Amino acid sequence: MERPCAWKSYNDTELAQLEELCGNYRTFISENKTERECVRTSVAMAREAGYISLDEAAALGRALTAGDKIYAVSHNKTLMLVNLGTKPLEEGVNILGAHIDSPRLDLKQNPLYEAGDMAYLDTHYYGGVKAYHWVATPLAIHGVVCKKDGTTVDVCVGENADDPVFCVSDLLIHLASDQMKKPAGEAVDHENLDVIVGGRPVVIDEAKDGESKEPVKQLLLDILSEKYDIAEEDFLSAEIEIVPAGAAREMGFDRSMILGYGQDDRVCAYTSLAAQLAVAHVERTSVTLLVDKEEIGSVGASGMTSRFFENTMAEVLELAGEGGGLALRRCLASSRMLSSDVSAGFDQLYADRFEKKNAAFMGHGLCFNKYTGARGKSGSNDADAEYMALVRDIMDEAGVAFQTCELGRIGAGGGGTIAYILAEYGMDVIDAGVAVLSMHSLWEVSNKADVYEAYKGYKAFIERA
Numbered sequence: 001m002e003r004p005c006a007w008k009s010y011n012d013t014e015l016a017q018l019e020e021l022c023g024n025y026r027t028f029i030s031e032n033k034t035e036r037e038c039v040r041t042s043v044a045m046a047r048e049a050g051y052i053s054l055d056e057a058a059a060l061g062r063a064l065t066a067g068d069k070i071y072a073v074s075h076n077k078t079l080m081l082v083n084l085g086t087k088p089l090e091e092g093v094n095i096l097g098a099h100i101d102s103p104r105l106d107l108k109q110n111p112l113y114e115a116g117d118m119a120y121l122d123t124h125y126y127g128g129v130k131a132y133h134w135v136a137t138p139l140a141i142h143g144v145v146c147k148k149d150g151t152t153v154d155v156c157v158g159e160n161a162d163d164p165v166f167c168v169s170d171l172l173i174h175l176a177s178d179q180m181k182k183p184a185g186e187a188v189d190h191e192n193l194d195v196i197v198g199g200r201p202v203v204i205d206e207a208k209d210g211e212s213k214e215p216v217k218q219l220l221l222d223i224l225s226e227k228y229d230i231a232e233e234d235f236l237s238a239e240i241e242i243v244p245a246g247a248a249r250e251m252g253f254d255r256s257m258i259l260g261y262g263q264d265d266r267v268c269a270y271t272s273l274a275a276q277l278a279v280a281h282v283e284r285t286s287v288t289l290l291v292d293k294e295e296i297g298s299v300g301a302s303g304m305t306s307r308f309f310e311n312t313m314a315e316v317l318e319l320a321g322e323g324g325g326l327a328l329r330r331c332l333a334s335s336r337m338l339s340s341d342v343s344a345g346f347d348q349l350y351a352d353r354f355e356k357k358n359a360a361f362m363g364h365g366l367c368f369n370k371y372t373g374a375r376g377k378s379g380s381n382d383a384d385a386e387y388m389a390l391v392r393d394i395m396d397e398a399g400v401a402f403q404t405c406e407l408g409r410i411g412a413g414g415g416g417t418i419a420y421i422l423a424e425y426g427m428d429v430i431d432a433g434v435a436v437l438s439m440h441s442l443w444e445v446s447n448k449a450d451v452y453e454a455y456k457g458y459k460a461f462i463e464r465a
Contacts, residue, residue, distance in 0.1 A: 003361070003364045003365065003401070003402070003403040004364070004401070005361075005363050005364055005449075006363055006364060006365045006401035006449040006450070006452075006453055007256070007363055007449050009401070010449075014452075017452070018448055018449065018451075018452040019448075021271075021274065021451065021452055021455055022258060022448045022451050022452065024270075024274075025258070025267070025270050025271070025451055026247070026248040026249075026250070026258055026260065028041065028266070028270050029248050029260045029261070029262055029263065029266050029267075029270070030159075030246075030247035030248045030260065031159075032266070033102075033140070033142050033241070033243045033261060033262055034142045034143065034241050034243070035076075035077040035078075035100050035101050035292045035302070036076050036077055036143075036144065036239075037142065038079075038100040038266065038269065038290065039073060039076055039077060039078070039079045039100070039290065040076075042079050042273055042290060043071060043073065043079065045273065045277060046069075046071050046079075046081055046273075046277065049069070049277040050069050051069040051070060051071045051081060052069070052070055052071070053070065053071060053072065053073075054070050054071065054072040054312065054315060054316075056070075057070045057319060058315075058319060063319065063320060063321045064084050064316065064319045064320040064321075065084065065320070066084050066085055066086040066281075067084060067280075067281060068083075068084045069081070069082070069083050069084070070082050070084075070316070072308075072312045072315075074301065074302055074306070074308040075292075075301055075302040077100075077101075077292040077302040078289075078290065078291045078292050078302045078303075078306075078308055079289070079290040080287065080288070080289050080290075080308070080309060080312050081273070081276050081277075081287065081288040082285060082286075082287050082312075082316055083276065083279065083282055083285065083286045083287075083462075084285050084316075084320065085281075085282040085283050085284045085285040085286065086281075086282075086283050087283050087284050087285070088322060089285055089316070089317050089320055089322050089327070089331050090317075090322055090327050090330045090331050090334070091284065091331075091334055092284060092331060092332075092333075092334030092335040092336065092427070093284060093285040093286065093287050093313075093331065093335045093336075094282070094284050094285070094286050094287070094335070094336055094337075094461060094462050094465045095286075095287045095288075095289065095335055095336065095337040095338070095422065095427075096272040096275065096276065096286075096287070096288045096289070096337070096338050096340050096458050096461070096462070097272075097288075097289040097291065097304070097337060097338070097339050097340060097418055097422065098265050098266075098268040098269035098272045098288075098289070098290055098291070098340040098341065098433075099265045099269065099290070099291050099292065099293075099294030099295070099298075099304075099341065099417075099418060100265070100266060100269050100290045100291070100292065101126075101127070101292050101293055101294055101295050101296075102127065102243075102261070102262035102264060102265070102266065102295065103125070103126060103127035103128055103129045103264075103295055103440050104125075104126050104127065104129075104241050104242060104243050105123040105124070105125055105126065105129075105134065105139075105193055105195070105241070105242035105243075106123060106124050106125075106126050106239075106240070106241055106242070107121055107122070107123055107124075107143075107235065107238065107240040107241075107242070108122045108123065108124050109235060109236050109238075110122070110235065110236070111123070111235055111240075112217060112220070112221075112232060112235065113217065114214040114215075114216050114217035117199065117201070117216055118196055118198065118199045118216060119196070119197050119198030119199070119216045119217045119219075119220045120194040120195060120196060120197065121166075121194065121195045121197050121240075121242075122194050123193050123194060123195060123242060125190055125193060126241075126295065126296065127295030127296060127440070128295065128440050129440060130184070130185075130440070130441070131185075131187070131188035131189070131190050131192075131193060132184060132187050132188045133441055133442050134168050134188075134193055134442070135167075135168045135169065135170035135188055135193075136167060136168070136169065136170040137167060137168075137244065137442060138158070138165040138166075138167060138244070138245040138246065139158060139165060139166045139167055139168070139195060139242050139243065139244060139245055140156070140157060140158025140159050140163075140165060140166070140242070140243055140244070140245035140246075141155060141156070141157045141158055141166060141195075141240060141241075141242060142155065142156050142240070142241050142243055143155050143238060143239050143240035143241050144238065144239055144240075145228065145230050145234050145235070145237070145238040145240070146234075146237045146238065146239075147230065147234055147237070148237075153228050153229070153230055153234075155228065155240060158245040159245060159246070159247075165245045166195045166196060166197055166242070166245075167195070167196055168192075168193050168194065168195055168196070169196060170188075195242055197220060198216050198217070198219060198220040199216060200216060200219055201215030201216050201218075201219060202215045202216075202218040202219040202222060243261060243262070244261045244442040244443065246261075247260075248260025248261070251445060255448075256363070256447060256448055256449070257362075257445055257446065257447050257448065258445070258446050258447075258448060258451070259443050259444070259445055260443065260444065260446075261442060261443060261444070262444075263342065263434075263436055263444040263445075263446050264341075264342045264436055264439050264440060264444060265294065265340070265341050265342055265433070267342060267433075267434045267436065267446050267451060267454070268340035268341055268342060268433045268434055268454060269290050269340070271340070271434070271451060271454040271455040271458055272288050272290070272340045272458050273288060273290065274455055275288075275455055275458035275459040275461075275462055276288035276458075276462065278459055279459060279462050279463055282462060282463065284465065285316075286462040287313075289304075289309060291303060291304045291418065294341075294417070294418055298418055298421060304418040304421045304422075305421055309422075310328070310332070313328060313331065313332065314328050317331060329425075332425035332426070332427060333425055333426035333427060334427070335422075335425070335427040335428075336387070336390075336427060336428045336429075336461075336465045337419075337422050337423075337427055337428065337429040337430075338391075338429075338430060338431075338432040338457075338458065338461055339381070339417045339418055339419035339422070339429055339430065339431045339432065339433075340432060340433055340454075340458065341417040341418070341419075341431055341433045342367075342433045342434050342435070342436045342439065343360045343367040343369055343405055343407060343431070343433055343434070343435050343436070344359075344360060344405075344407050344408055344415075344435070344436070344439060345360055345361070345362045345435035345436050345437045345439075345445070345447075346359040346360060346361050346362070346435070347437055352409070353408050353409055353412045353413075354408055354409055354412075355406065355408075355409045355410070358404070358405055358406045359405055359406070360403060360405035360435035361403065361435065362435055362437065362445075362447040362450065363447040363449045363450060364401065364403045364435075364449075364450070365400065365401030365402045365403055365449065365450060365453040365457075366395070366400060366401065366402040366403070366432055366433070366434070366450065366453045366454050366456075366457040367402070367403055367404070367405050367431075367432065367433055367434065367435050367450075368388070368391065368402060368403070368404045368405070368430060368431065368432050369404075369405060369406065369407060369430070369431035369432075369433075370382060370383050370388060370404065370430065370431075371383070371406075371431075372407050372414065372415055372416050372417055372419070372431060373414055373415075373416060374413065374414025374415070375410070375411065375414065378414070379414075379416050379420065380416060380419075380420065381417075381419035381420040381423045381429050381430075381431070383428065383429060383430035383431075384428070387428040387429075387430060388430065390428075390465070391430060391432075391461075391465075394460050394461055394464050394465060395457055395460060397460070397464070398456060398457070398459075398460035398463075398464075399456075400453055400456045400457040400460055401449070401453045402453065402457060405435070417431050419431050432454075432457065432458075432461075433454065434446050434447075434450045434451060434454050435447070435450055
């Protein structure tokens, strides 16, 4: 069954809506390249749409009722939005869940050193990366430095036109005969992904102050002290991420695609957020989760395996006058979820990695992965047929272009999402997202039609599931 290309069905009004949504999306992923940045911007968007924090809701001193909209944040890296519906919470809620972390380089706690008259920042890669992607390309520095006095310093360098950028060096081809013989996974050692950040020594009066043992490093420390009021020891309590520098761009002569960093999974995060904020009134309460740590197993206090979601739902039920352990369990078990995560777009140049009948084609709409995992569906949530039938009906009724797919050919690899974690409550869960080319590379590709259909599909799910 070949699903039609979504572009063929649009009228002028729909094309205008598509372009507006995708323009806003490009801005979002260009300006928000870390989890903290995504949460901060999403909270601002939510407040503009009438959402208040969970603490503010509790302070009102009244029960939550239909139409109330609240949000909760965990560790500044995970966000949960709730739009209270008219039906009792015990009957379940409709959930969209996406992750806002992406593969990158993180600074080690003791990162700064000087060697060969240059200053470097030592990194540890995060998530699934191909090390050779990260050499000889412009990089930016994003993150926070938390000081002992309780203040937090935001850092973002490399995104503005007049900012400096940074890079990891590559070995010149003339000296790379041994390197070129290595498998791709070994050509660049992950320990060599150190970022060059300086090459000029500090100038001091050696007769008066003595010779500086690390003059290039010292100049960098002087710059950091002057610009950010931070010292070398402050790196111990910093979270600094190295990401590709530059904005997301339209791609193709026809401008039909988007090239940008972090589209896994911010393309689904943004469209889920936009859908949640666009629906003012619902019958079943709608919830959107934007979570951290998916790329490393959804672990930690800000990952999906934490108790943040469960605890926040318990708070919501209590404020809505439906508190109690049994009511919470009934609510979670009766809920329905779209695990909003990207799928592998069919790539003709690597066609042997796909099984074409069950591949996700760019521009053919929202992708449903009944299961992900690897080999014999290992590690996946496998949605049941009844839930798949309900989802099909919702999408068809709303006129959403969609397709079903697998994450590549059997045995070619595999992957996972947060779907299995929510399914542990007994709720219905299926993966639903946007097809992406060059996933986990520095610059990933999505199709505008798929972005638009994802938004439409998420919105329809919130309204009807």
